Amino acid sequence: MHASYPVMAGDFTIAGNASSQIKRTLKQLDVPPLTIKRIVVATFEAEVNVIAHSYGGEVICDIEPDKVVVQVVDTGPGIPDLELAMTEGYSTASDELREMGYGAGMGLPNIKKNSDKLDIYTAAGDHTHITMTFMLGGA
Amino acid sequence: MAETLFHHTLAVRQDRCKSCTHCMKRCPTGAIRIEGGYARIDGQRCIDCGQCMSVCPHDAMVVEQSTFDQLLTYTWRVAIIPAVLFAQFDDQVTERQVCRALTDCGFTHLYLSETGVDILRTLEADEPEHDTPLISDFCPAVVRLIQLRYPVLLNNLSVLRTPAQMTALLARAELEAEGCLPEETGVFYITPCAAKMAQIKTEGSDDHAIFQGVLNLDSVYNMVQALLAKNKRRYGQETDGAWFHFPVFTRTAVQWSLVKGECPTNGARSLAVDEMHNVIDFLEQLENEDEVNIDFLELDACAQGCVGGILTVRNRFLAAERVRHWSNQLPQELPEELRQRILTYRGVLLPQIHTERAQPKSALRLDEDMGKALHKLEKVREIVKVLPGIDCGLCGAPTCKALAEDIAQSNASIRQCVVLKLKNPKELNSLSRIWGERTPATKALDPAATERHE
DSSP states (O other), rough: EEEEEOOOOTTTGGTHHHHHHHHHHHTTTOOHHHHHHHHEEEEEEEEHHHHHHSSSSEEEEEOOEEEEEEEEOOOOOOOHHHHHSSTOOOOOOOOHHHHHTTSSSSSSHHHHHHHEEEEEEEESSOEEEEEEEEEEEEE | OOOOOOOOEEEEEEETTTSSSHHHHOOOOOEEEEETTTTEEEETTTTOOOOOHHHHHTEEEEEEOOGGGGGGGOOOEEEEEEEHHHHOTTTTTTTHHHHHHHHHTOEEEETTTHHHHHHHHHEEEOOOSOSSSSOOOHHHHHHHHHHHOGGGGGGBOOOBHHHHHHHHHHHHHHHTTOOOOGGGEEEEESOOOHHHHHHHHHHTTTHHHHHHHHEEEHHHHHHHHHHHHTTHHHHHSSSSSOOOOOOOOOHHTTTTSSTTTTTTTSSSOEEEEEEEHHHHHHHHHHHHSSSOOOSSSEEETTTTGGOOOOOOOOHHHHHHHHHHHHHTTTTOOHHHHHHHHHTTTHHHHHSBBOOOOOOOTTTTOOOSSHHHHHHHHHHHHHHHHHHOOOOOOTTTTSSHHHHHHHHHSSHHHHHHHGHHHHOOOOHHHHHHHOOOOOOOSSTTSOGGGGEEEO
């Protein structure tokens, strides 16, 4: 199953829309609760990243019998130092964002922790494309 | 995954049902369809919350009745009475008079259900490892809602036994110590709740093992009212007389069933949410969150908590006020003598203080096989695009999406869509060839859930 959800930059009121919709679909497919939780948490973090740090983008979800692949693609400006961004606690979030409760520097680390496989394409001045793969055990 | 066969207490009276779709639209688990001119309840999905009953304008939803006859099998007949029962009466009727009437109904021992709160506190019950926030397992409709719709949150659910169960266990232990034979002792729970009744009547359930029977709060109310009317003078003259076997309860205990009644007072952050649609909104939200700054969550399916229960008689706000008024006259601490009485049975009660963790129910899945489920999901998405999206309910399904799901599972046909039929009947024929007709025998619906009243 293939579905995509647009994510607008700067609109925190819609954070969680894409992950909620994916969650509803996964429940109908009877995916184990803990797997659903991992997918929802990772997707939510990625959604917030698009809203907070990019010019906007989309969440693309592909569900197959043995795995769920969630791609989050934005339109820039890319991450200058990916290794640093993957470090727990590191954040480039503005004071304003931190006041809203974001910017704990756990976004990418959390995504990595919750997904079975994580591929990231990014470059400063370009866009960011992350691909999270979640295996559906036993299938 | 082994799933227990749930006993259901709600049924449709076909002689009254006008297939008006009110119940179908209110049902929080999408368990109702209109078929052949009547509402039908899917036993796999129904959580016995009673929302359908409260919204039915034709009194066509009924709760299974239990008679007082069941008391006759036992020599010792224990009533576990919730504070909500007393709250059904106005201030003219004292707690003592209600107790007197219950004794005249045939009960030999009376216990207040909320005594269980004092038992749990005295035993310093702890909660095994769980996700935060901890969600109370007090409301049985909420527990079943989580099993069915929010399985991700099952690890947040409390596994503490409910106060009523603890009271029942204490009652049994005390009676046995007094020399009453266990097989001659029947413990009966009076409840305002259809979901609780369903639990007690489900064979193999925890509640089924603890309670020998259950009585509908409304029929007990009627019985008490009748006795009060008949014995007005006699009951009125008594100043002592019938009372609880465990005579004192704390303020906290009696307030338990009210909204916020369960929220801890020790500074932990807690939240109480009541009424089904609020509970659903909140659970949807909670499921998405990784971390929440709340330690404890009380969820009540009924508005105002148990005083808003489906089998209650009196206005829920007046009832809540009476419970609060009563509780304000009660002590904050349990008298030492009674504390000791609970501690006497510590050895019996403590090992039984926890229940098994609730397991997920998969009644909402499209198919057991992941490949087939995905295929059906694609089909649902295609069908939804064609349907009008106005959720009129005339097809017999609560929403256009629900109809699409029914079609994808061969439980319905696109021909049922009244709007499409009016717009373009020819197109409907070709669409139904693509997506198929409903299979004649609808397996999903439980015929036992529909009563026929001729």
